[in-house]
Amino acid sequence: NAGVTQTPKFQVLKTGQSMTLQCAQDMNHEYMSWYRQDPGMGLRLIHYSVGAGITDQGEVPNGYNVSRSTTEDFPLRLLSAAPSQTSVYFCASSYSRGYTQYFGPGTRLTVL
Amino acid sequence: DQQVKQNSPSLSVQEGRISILNCDYTNSMFDYFLWYKKYPAEGPTFLISISSIKDKNEDGRFTVFLNKSAKHLSLHIVPSQPGDSAVYFCAATGTSYGKLTFGQGTILTVHP
Numbered sequence: 470n471a472g473v474t475q476t477p478k479f480q481v482l483k484t485g486q487s488m489t490l491q492c493a494q495d496m497n498h499e500y501m502s503w504y505r506q507d508p509g510m511g512l513r514l515i516h517y518s519v520g521a522g523i524t525d526q527g528e529v530p531n532g533y534n535v536s537r538s539t540t541e542d543f544p545l546r547l548l549s550a551a552p553s554q555t556s557v558y559f560c561a562s563s564y565s566r567g568y569t570q571y572f573g574p575g576t577r578l579t580v581l
Numbered sequence: 582d583q584q585v586k587q588n589s590p591s592l593s594v595q596e597g598r599i600s601i602l603n604c605d606y607t608n609s610m611f612d613y614f615l616w617y618k619k620y621p622a623e624g625p626t627f628l629i630s631i632s633s634i635k636d637k638n639e640d641g642r643f644t645v646f647l648n649k650s651a652k653h654l655s656l657h658i659v660p661s662q663p664g665d666s667a668v669y670f671c672a673a674t675g676t677s678y679g680k681l682t683f684g685q686g687t688i689l690t691v692h693p
Contacts, residue, residue: 473624502681511585511670511683512625527680559624561681569615570681572624 471495473573475560481579482550490545490576492560500563501543502527502570503535505556512559518543519565550580584608585673587684594691600658602687604671607652611673615681616645616656619668628669629656661691 476491494501502517504527514527518537532554534546543562547554557577561570586605594600602616612633617625631638631645631654638645644657658665671684 504683509590509685511587511685512672512681513683514680517680561624569627569630571627572617574624575622 473560473562473571475558475573475576477576478574479577481581482547483581484550484552486550487546487548488550490547490558490560490578492543492545492573493541494543494560494562494571495541496562496564496571497540498562498571499540499565500568500570501537502561503533503543503545504559504561505529506559506575507556515545515558547578552580554578555580582607583685584611585671585682585684587669587671587687589687590685591688591690594661594689596663596691596693597660600656600661600665600689600691602656602658602669602671602689604654604656604684605652606654606673608673608675608682609652610675611682613674614645614647614654615672615674616643617670617672618665619670619686625670658689661689663691663693665689666691 473494499520503515504512506512513529516535518524560573563570615630616628618628619625629643647654668686670686672681
């Protein structure tokens with residue numbers, strides 16, 4: 470099992486550009502989520518999904534879109550990047566809601 | 582509104598001694614608590630968890646204690662090893678809704 474994989478590892482964007490952060494898991498987990506980590510703030514939930522076709526907002530959803538067309542994939546889209554979105558992004562998955570979540574290696578995003 | 586707080590940004594311990602990391606929470610709906618360890622440039626890795634029906638859970642050198650009345654949990658590492666040097670995040674969730682709420686993290690440094 471590869472677990473949770475994320476691409477790319479690093480990305481630099483200019484303000485206003487769009488991009489998609491990819492996340493995939495091969496554990497047949499129902500629950501997937503996206504977090505951002507900022508200094509002194511811990512990890513904050515952006516969006517989450519409890520299964521294919523079902524998504525919901527987390528604590529800091531503004532500026533991000535998600536969709537879940539398959540169990541395996543949960544991409545995060547930045548529609549118009551802003552410097553405030555400079556952060557490290559982590560994707561996580563778990564068997565179901567309330568179970569232990571397992572994290573990918575992260576994507577470090579810089580918006581200039 | 583920080584529902585999960587780790588009030589110590591850093592902790593320094595000598596190899597072989599005990600490391601105690603603390604975490605406080607405010608939301609009474611939380612009933613499942615986790616500790617994650619994070620090395621630089623990697624995703625958080627699950628360390629140990631505890632359900633609210635227990636007050637202690639052990640796994641090798643790691644023990645988590647939960648004091649529900651005080652809304653406080655702690656992670657004990659005995660004996661501490663240099664390889665334990667990392668950022669430790671406390672997280673909490675309610676099994677009915679599954680979203681993880683993280684603390685800000687504590688940087689543990691174990692000196693040889």
